[in-house]
Amino acid sequence: MKTFKLGGVHPKENKITADKPITNLPLPAKVSIPLSQSLGAPSKPLVDKGAIVKTGQLIAKGESFISSNIHSSVSGKVVKIDEITDASGYRKPAVIIEVEGDEWMETIDRSLEIKTEITLSREQIIEKIKDLGVVGLGGATFPTHVKLMVPSDKNAEFLIINGVECEPFLTSDHRLMLEKAEEIIIGIRILMIALNVNKAFIGIENNKPDAIAHLTGLTDKYENISVVALKVKYPQGGEKQLIKAITGREVPSGKLPIETGCIVNNVGTAYAVYEAVQKSKPLFERVVTVTGKSLSDPGNFLVRIGSPVDYLVEHAGGLPSDTGKVISGGPMMGKALTSLEVPIVKGTSGIVIVPEKKSHRVNIHNCIRCTRCITVCPIGLQPVLLAQLTAAEKYEEAEKAYIMDCMECGSCQYTCPSGRPLLDYMRLGKGKVGNIIRNRIKN
Amino acid sequence: MSILTVSGSPHVHGQQDVRSIMYGVVIAMIPAILVSIYFFGLDSVRVIFISIVSCLFFEWLIQKYLLKGPITITDGSALVTGVLLAFNVPSNLPSLIIIIGSLVSIAIAKMSFGGLGKNPFNPALIGRVFLLISFPVQMTTWPSPSPMFSSEIVDAVSGPTTLGMLKEGLMEGKTVGEIIATSGFPGYFNDLTGAQGGSLGEVSALALLLGAIYMFLRKIITWHIPVAYLGSAFLFSAILWLIDPESYLDPVISMLAGGMILGVFFMATDMVTSPMSAKGQILFGIGAGLLTITIRNWGAYPEGVSFAILIMNACTPLINKGFKPKRFGSVPVQTTIKAAKKG
Ligand code: SF4
Ligand code: SF4
Numbered sequence: 001m002k003t004f005k006l007g008g009v010h011p012k013e014n015k016i017t018a019d020k021p022i023t024n025l026p027l028p029a030k031v032s033i034p035l036s037q038s039l040g041a042p043s044k045p046l047v048d049k050g051a052i053v054k055t056g057q058l059i060a061k062g063e064s065f066i067s068s069n070i071h072s073s074v075s076g077k078v079v080k081i082d083e084i085t086d087a088s089g090y091r092k093p094a095v096i097i098e099v100e101g102d103e104w105m106e107t108i109d110r111s112l113e114i115k116t117e118i119t120l121s122r123e124q125i126i127e128k129i130k131d132l133g134v135v136g137l138g139g140a141t142f143p144t145h146v147k148l149m150v151p152s153d154k155n156a157e158f159l160i161i162n163g164v165e166c167e168p169f170l171t172s173d174h175r176l177m178l179e180k181a182e183e184i185i186i187g188i189r190i191l192m193i194a195l196n197v198n199k200a201f202i203g204i205e206n207n208k209p210d211a212i213a214h215l216t217g218l219t220d221k222y223e224n225i226s227v228v229a230l231k232v233k234y235p236q237g238g239e240k241q242l243i244k245a246i247t248g249r250e251v252p253s254g255k256l257p258i259e260t261g262c263i264v265n266n267v268g269t270a271y272a273v274y275e276a277v278q279k280s281k282p283l284f285e286r287v288v289t290v291t292g293k294s295l296s297d298p299g300n301f302l303v304r305i306g307s308p309v310d311y312l313v314e315h316a317g318g319l320p321s322d323t324g325k326v327i328s329g330g331p332m333m334g335k336a337l338t339s340l341e342v343p344i345v346k347g348t349s350g351i352v353i354v355p356e357k358k359s360h361r362v363n364i365h366n367c368i369r370c371t372r373c374i375t376v377c378p379i380g381l382q383p384v385l386l387a388q389l390t391a392a393e394k395y396e397e398a399e400k401a402y403i404m405d406c407m408e409c410g411s412c413q414y415t416c417p418s419g420r421p422l423l424d425y426m427r428l429g430k431g432k433v434g435n436i437i438r439n440r441i442k443n
Numbered sequence: 444m445s446i447l448t449v450s451g452s453p454h455v456h457g458q459q460d461v462r463s464i465m466y467g468v469v470i471a472m473i474p475a476i477l478v479s480i481y482f483f484g485l486d487s488v489r490v491i492f493i494s495i496v497s498c499l500f501f502e503w504l505i506q507k508y509l510l511k512g513p514i515t516i517t518d519g520s521a522l523v524t525g526v527l528l529a530f531n532v533p534s535n536l537p538s539l540i541i542i543i544g545s546l547v548s549i550a551i552a553k554m555s556f557g558g559l560g561k562n563p564f565n566p567a568l569i570g571r572v573f574l575l576i577s578f579p580v581q582m583t584t585w586p587s588p589s590p591m592f593s594s595e596i597v598d599a600v601s602g603p604t605t606l607g608m609l610k611e612g613l614m615e616g617k618t619v620g621e622i623i624a625t626s627g628f629p630g631y632f633n634d635l636t637g638a639q640g641g642s643l644g645e646v647s648a649l650a651l652l653l654g655a656i657y658m659f660l661r662k663i664i665t666w667h668i669p670v671a672y673l674g675s676a677f678l679f680s681a682i683l684w685l686i687d688p689e690s691y692l693d694p695v696i697s698m699l700a701g702g703m704i705l706g707v708f709f710m711a712t713d714m715v716t717s718p719m720s721a722k723g724q725i726l727f728g729i730g731a732g733l734l735t736i737t738i739r740n741w742g743a744y745p746e747g748v749s750f751a752i753l754i755m756n757a758c759t760p761l762i763n764k765g766f767k768p769k770r771f772g773s774v775p776v777q778t779t780i781k782a783a784k785k786g
Contacts, residue, residue, distance in 0.1 A: 006771055011455055089449070168455065240771065253772035324448050331454040338449055352454075359448040365461045365518060366560035370714040372459075380770035382719070402770060410453030417459045418560070424451050 001206060003231040004241040007378040009411045011234055011332060013207060017171045017291050020299040022179055025315055027099050031074050031306030032084050032343045033059065034094040037141055040066035042093055051078045056105040056282050059095055062133075068143040069133035070095075071282035073304035075103040087328040087345070089338045097306070108281045114182055115278040118190055125194045125277055132276035133283045133346075137268030138162060138237065139329060141347035144269055148194045150258060157261030159192055159200040160246055161270055163215075164230065164237040166205060167330025170350040172287040173267050175300045177204070177211040180271050181218050187270035188225060190277050195263055200225045201246050202267070205232045234332060235409040239264045241378055253405050268349075288312060288344055292353030294320040303344050309351055310340035324359030327352040332410050362419035373412035373422055379405050383412035383422040390429030399433045406430060459662070461559075465519025467663045471654030472526050472709070478637045478647040482588035483534035487643055493538050495525035497545035505554045520559045524548050527567035530644020530705060531749070532574065535586045540578055544570040564756045565713045568749050575749075583607070585640030604640045605629045605700035609692060610745035618689040634699035645705040648698075655708035664712040667721050671728025672707045672735075673698060679736045691740065703735070706748035716756040723759075723766040731755045 036042035043060035047053060053072040060070040076099040083091040104110060120128065130145035150156045161184075165173040177184065188200050202219070204212050206229045219225040228246050235241055240251045242264055249260035257264055265273075268286065275281040284305050291298040296317030303312060309326065313319050319340070327334040328348055373383040381402055389398040403426065412422040479487040502521040506514045528548055532541065548570030556562040575582045585604055605628070612622035622628060629639035637647025644651070658664045681694040697703070711717065711731055718727050731751045738747025 006769065009457065011457070244771075250772050253770065255772065325450075325454065326447055327454055329452075331452075333452050334454065335452065336449040336454065337447060339447070354454065356448075359454075361450060362456050362460055365515065366558060368461060368464075368520075368560040368715055369719060370464070371719045374719060374768050377768075378771065380768045382768060384719070405771070408452075414453045414455060415457045415459075417457075417461050417464055419456065419460065421451075423453065427451065 008233040033306035073284035076100040138266035166237040187274035289350035290316040324356030325354040365418040387425035474650035494529035498525035501549040531571040606745040667724035675732030702748040720766040
């Protein structure tokens with residue numbers, strides 16, 4: 001069975017919500033929809049305080065190249081446009097809407113029928129994906145329409161669909177593959193038209209045999225879509241690792257995946273593309289896994305963007321009293337939240353509740369030079385060396401040792417028996433080296 | 444909920460920590476400890492006990508009164524050094540000498556460099572070599588093994604070791620064949636089980652191998668250094684033996700004799716003092732293997748494992764410079780930012 005070669009770790013999977021079907025969460029009383037949900041500058045709000053909006057109405061326009069449109073996830077009244085704390089802990093502008101009823105835009109096709117026939121042209125598809133605010137749902141929230149516009153000097157050969165979900169605990173993609181497989185496959189066909197590629201692969205780790213079987217069955221009739229079962233290993237969901245695992249090609253250091261002729265999109269994104277293109281439904285809700293061993297009723301929920309985290313936790317049985325940490329995303333790459341009022345955004349794949357006794361890092365010892373961090377780094381870096389260089393503020397040397405290639409997967413820190421904060425150093429070093437490089441380019 | 448802990452990812456940690464690694468090594472040494480007690484009796488218990496206690500004590504003393512920093516004697520590393528040092532001395536070594544050895548291992552070879560992880564040389568080996576040079580007589584007087592519960596009465600002086608007998612015999616002008624035929628020469632079986640003279644922990648190859656398998660399974664050590672070390676030593680001694688079987692020991696007994704197995708699996712694999720890349724580790728192993736056989740055959744001492752490993756320890760920083768891990772993709776770093784700007 002295929003997997004990527006270099007490095008990798010096997011954290012405990014803990015997929016306790018794998019057999020919990022997706023349930024619709026009732027609407028919250030209020031949503032806070034952040035204006036910057038993808039990389040790039042915040043989108044520009046199109047509504048004012050007091051405005052009455054409908055579900056799916058465009059409320060902010062992405063103006064820079066890589067920002068995206070944002071739609072209201074509820075119907076109701078805009079009570080204010082203000083700064084709120086987001087998952088990163090920073091204050092960011094958001095549109096706050098008080099919910100009244102649930103009146104959808106008339107343009108949205110709310111019928112339950114699955115629309116298989118694809119009638120739009122390549123340009124129309126990309127336009128629609130852009131208009132309806134579809135971004136990558138795997139976490140990085142890169143606007144999908146940007147990914148689909150392959151530079152003229154590059155050639156897209158394969159579409160790779162990421163159904164790996166290698167983070168422990170998270171199961172939203174898994175559930176989506178089981179429950180919305182037909183829609184996902186239509187989404188894949190749409191993406192293939194947009195990219196003008198003849199071949200798509202769906203990569204799924206073999207800890208989800210049901211999803212592999214289900215999608216393999218459904219793609220039987222499409223010669224050009226194949227499901228690839230992958231051996232479980234973190235971080236297989238990383239674009240570079242997934243491309244390597246499926247095609248054997250290696251994205252050159254510092255280059256984008258398109259260098260290898262591959263474009264990677266998440267299964268959740270494929271589903272959002274289906275909804276946008278076939279049903280004219282903007283991206284305003286997503287599946288979020290709310291999980292943790294201490295939760296009484298963990299599950300996978302279909303949630304409107306902007307719903308506060310505590311609202312989700314309430315529906316998963318309420319916050320256990322011994323909670324010490326709440327993670328947005330998975331335990332390997334997710335962010336620890338500073339507050340439970342943080343809203344769900346397009347990139348929120350899960351909320352993990354961690355008990356107090358598991359919320360703290362292990363004790364730090366001296367490095368015992370065990371080389372485990374080097375062995376597990378999927379990029380082939382020397383985290384121990386880069387951490388030393390960063391600590392000594394030798395940024396030029398850190399740059400020469402390829403610190404910018406670090407994908408921040410956390411495998412090194414996860415493995416380090418001395419509990420060294422290797423990834424903390426990586427982030428610090430990358431920030432400093434990034435500044436140095438930017439200054440160099442400017443001058 | 445009162446206060447949420449906020450820290451950078453990752454929020455989970457693997458199963459291995461320094462303690463589990465160090466205590467894992469200690470568990471791997473238990474079979475050899477038992478064998479040594481079986482053959483050398485209470486003396487063996489005394490040596491191991493004094494060595495462990497004095498190593499822990501010196502580390503505590505230095506951390507508490509000299510460094511005035513955190514006390515980390517429970518991390519298991521001083522315990523490992525204590526047992527290893529005991530493994531490397533004869534069972535009849537006077538207690539005071541053991542304490543001196545522990546002091547050298549911990550104070551000079553370990554703490555003076557900054558403690559765990561910063562020492563360039565294996566502390567137990569430094570302790571052993573120091574004792575060997577300072578107390579050559581006491582360090583090379585091996586008591587005969589006297590299995591527990593056996594009625595045999597053995598005089599406790601000078602049990603034969605394979606390599607010691609070999610060196611002496613060759614110096615007297617005998618051939619290897621004649622030496623092996625001498626009564627009291629340990630041979631394969633005794634080398635495996637431990638019924639021979641020698642340092643406490645090195646006598647039984649079997650017990651040590653059992654521990655080594657445990658360390659492999661627990662992923663405490665990797666194959667690179669042991670395979671390269673044994674492989675190169677075996678090849679080198681096989682070549683010598685094929686050329687002149689009268690002057691050189693056959694390669695199988697070479698591997699089993701002396702401190703080879705102990706050194707290969709328990710000291711050359713010390714992660715602190717060995718190279719950090721797979722290729723570097725293989726080079727380290729090959730170097731140590733060749734040096735061991737060279738010292739054994741042409742050096743002043745019958746045994747060469749300690750010196751060979753220490754010499755390779757000294758080469759480790761250089762080896763680390765020479766070998767970089769294989770990197771994913773390989774285009775200069777600057778393009779990252781250009782690409783990010785574009786995208
Ligand atoms: S966080 Fe960076 S340095 Fe650490 S393992 Fe991942 S890619 Fe390598
Ligand atoms: S994993 Fe930790 S202890 Fe081991 S070499 Fe890397 S930094 Fe040092």
